[in-house]
Amino acid sequence: MPVHGWSIGHLLHNPSTRLRRKTVEEEWIKTLADGRRVKFTNQELPQTQAFITAQVERSKVVYSIVLNKVKNPLSHEEVEGYFEGELSKK
DSSP: OOBTTBOHHHHHHOHHHHHHSOOOEEEEEEEOTTSOEEEEEEEEETTTEEEEEEEETTOSOOEEEEESSOOSSOOHHHHHHHTHHHHTOO
16 A cells, blocks of 8 residues: 555665665564464654564464554554454464
8 A cells, every 4th residue: 555655665675765764673573372473573664654564483474554643662562462353363
């Protein structure tokens, strides 16, 4: 979905965009109660936006969300909370 005329891929991977802003990116792995391991990422975008992802180990599916008007930085618990519904499905 375009953001202000730019695709997320362009925002995240265009070298000229990266030079104009300070990017804060974080990733971590959490083991769920059922033993599945999930890698989460949190990348702060300009203008109080964030791009967050979750991927269960050995899965090709990556859940991703672009958040608008969020307080940065988001805590690990806040990021994980956005994916609770999807990750509760097996």
